[in-house]
Amino acid sequence: MNTLKMKNWGLGLGKHVIIAGPCSVETEKQIDDLCNSFEREPQIGMFRAGIWKPRTRPGNFEGLGDQALPWLQKVKNRLNIPVCVEVAKAAHVESALKHGIDVLWIGARTTVNPFSVQEIADSLQGVDIPVMVKNPINPDLALWIGALERMNKVGINKLAAIHRGFADPYDKIYRNKPNWNLAMQLKLELPDLEIINDPSHIAGKSEMIFDVAQRALNFGMDGLMIETHPNPEAAWSDARQQLNPEQLLTILKEISFRERIDFENQIPENLKEMRESIDHIDQKLIDLLSDRFHLIDQVGAYKKAHDLSVFQGGRWQDVLDSRTKLGIKKDMSEKFMKSLLIAIHDESIKRQEKQIANEAVEPLTII
Template identity: 35%
Template structure:
C-alpha cells in the first residue's frame, strides 16, 4: 500500500503521518521523488482501511494498494516515478536511470594481470566508458576452468580505479568475500547463477552499496523482480537490473537469447534502472555491436560490453569480447544512436582522445 502526500507538505507533517501509520507488523518507507512524496507501507495491509488512512491528515492525497507481489520494486511504489541509482566514482557521480545519460560499462570477463587490467582501463576511459567491469572471483561451469585471481585481482582493480578514475563493478559469489569486494567495488554485481541465492541477496542488500542484479539464465521477469525485492527489503534502494540473455532451445548460433523486449516490459512494472549485456547474451563478438545499438533504440539506461586486449588469448569468454579498438568504434556508433533516439550522452573523458588516430597512438604505447 502507498500513501501519496500532497506537494508542499512539511517534513514535520510527513513524520507525524509516519508515526500514525506505525504498526508492529508494518514498515513505513518514505520515498522523496522529484514531484511527489510517497509513503510505502510494507507488510500485512489487508486489514487497513484506505478511508481511515485518508483521514489521518488533510495532506494525504491518495491511498493505493500495490497489486504486484514485488512491492518495493513496483513502479506503483513510487507512484509512477522512475528512480535513479547515483554511484560515486573517483572523478564524479554517475546516475543510472531512465532520465539520466546512457551509462557505459566495459572490461574483460576476468582480471588476468595487473598490467592487463591497467592497460585495458586506460583504453576504455579513452573510448568514453564510465565503469570498468572485471571478475576477481569467477563462477565457471567446469571446476577445472580459470576461477579468477581473487584478492589479488581486487588489488589490481583498486589500482585501476585510482589510476583512471573509472568506477569498478565486480561480482560477488560468496558472502565470505563481500567485505573485501565492497572495499573496492563502486557497484557490487550479483551474477545470473546467484540471482536466487536469497541468503546472499539479503547480505548484499544490507551492505548498502549499489547492486547490479543480473537476470538468471532461466528466470522469469517476475522471479527476477522478486530477487530485486530481497535486496530492497534489506534496506538498499540502489538496485540496477541487468538483462544478460536467457536460455532457450537454440544454442547453436548464439550463447543465449537476448531478451530486448524486457525493456518496455520492465518500464511498465518497475522504477528500477535497466542495463543490458549483449556480450553474454549473444556469446559472439560479431553480434555485440548490432545488439548494443538495438538496446539503445529500445531504451536501455546502460550497457555492459565485454572488452579484452587480446580476445584470442583470454582466460574466459574470449569469443564474445571486443578489442579496445572495436569498442572505441562501437562507442562512436552508440553515441549517434543515443542522439537519434533522444538519449543524452556523457563520456568519462570527452576530451582525452578526440579522434581515432590519437586512440590508436595510445593503444600502441600501452
C-alpha cells in the same frame, strides 16, 4: 505486484552509461593495458571485472579472487570512475567492501537461487552501495524482480537490472536468447528502474555485439555492459565474446543512442497521430479476433455433436501454410506469422476442449 520502494533510483551515472572491462581479471598488466586505453575515452562510465567466476564445469578458470582486488583499486585511482565486480556469496561481498569496490552485481547463476540472493542481501544489511542484478538464466520475471526486492528490503536503494539474455538450447543465433519482451515487461513493472544491456553475453560472438547493443538502445535501455580485453584471442575466459579497446571505441562512435519518451506531454503531435491510428487498428483487430473465436465456438459445438476430434491436422497445416504465405506477401516475417497463428490455434483448441467437456466457454479477456 512489486514491493520495491526506492529512495534513489539508478546508479547516478547519467544517461546511456557505458560499463566496460574484462570478463575475468587475469594479470596486473592486463588491467594496466586497459587503463591506458580507457584513459583516452571519456565515454567509459564504469569499469567491470570478474574476479570470482562461477564456471559451468570444473577445471575452467574460476578467477583470481582477492588477489585481483588491489589492482581494481588502482583502476579507480587512474580512471576516476566506479569499479564493479560480481559477487555470489557473503564472503565475496565482505572482500569487495573491504577493498573499496563501488558497485556490486549479482550474476545470472546466482539470481536463479533465492537462498544465495538472500545470503548476499543479509550481508549488505546497513550498507549503502549500488547493486545491479542480472536476469536469471531461465526466463523467469518473478525471480528477477524477487532478487531486486530482496536487495531493497535490506535497505539497498540504488538498484539497476542487467539484461544478459536467457539460456535456450534450441536457439542457434545467440549465446543467450535476448527475449526482449521480458526485459520490457520488467520496465513496465518497474518504470523507474534502470536496465543495463549486456550484449556480450547475449551475442556470444564479438561480431554480433554492435547489432545487439544497438537494438537494446532502440528499446530504450539505459546503458551497456561490454566485455573488453586488451587481447581477446588470448583471454582466459569467454574469449569469443570480448572486444579489444579499439573495437569498443569504434562501436561507441557508430552506435545511435535513443531517447525514451516517458510522459504524454512530451510526445510530438505527428507521433501522437500515428499512435491514435494504431489504437484504432488495434480495436479492429480485437473485434475481428472476437468474431473469429465466436465462430470457433460454433465449430466446437459441431464437433461435439458429431463426435469429431478437436484437433484436425490437415486443416491446421493448411491454415498455417496458407496464412503464413499471405503474411509474407504483406511484408510480415515467417517467424512472426507462425507465432501469431500458433497462439490463435492454441486458444481455439482450448475453447473447443471446454465445449467437448461440457464446460461453459469463458468470455474473451483482452489483456
